[in-house]
Each structure stands twice: as structure tokens, then as C-alpha cells.
Amino acid sequence: DTPPDIERLQIERLRQMPAWRKMALMVEMGQSVQMLALTGLRQRYPKDTPAQRRRRLADLLLGSELATRAYGPLLEEG
16 A cells, blocks of 8 residues: 555645556556566466457456457457
């Protein structure tokens, strides 16, 4: 947990930050989330092809129903 005085300082710094920098931070966070998710998918499904892994990532990011509508069903090999 972050002490309240440090949290206030963080919020103040974010408020002073230019919009372009906030957007860059958001992009970096999104990329980090995807990298962590893909790492987890590689561990859970080591035999997946890259296409299957991307499709599983879509499930995580969009939810199964929307990912299926957008990309079709997840095709299992085996």
C-alpha cells in the first residue's frame, strides 16, 4: 500500500503531466499487460501456435463472446 502523502504526490505529478506523456504511459502500460498475458499463455499452452496464442489473447482482452464474433472460434489442435 502506498502511504497517503506519496499517493497525493503521485496524483499531483499526474495532473501536471502533459497529455502526450499521459497517453505514452497508457500505451506502455497496455503493451506491458499484453506481454504479461502472452507470457502466461505460453506457460499454460506451450504447444499453441502463434495464431492460437493471439486468439487466446483476444479472449482475455475482449472476452470470449466478442473475440469469437471478431475472430471466429478458437481452433484447438490435437
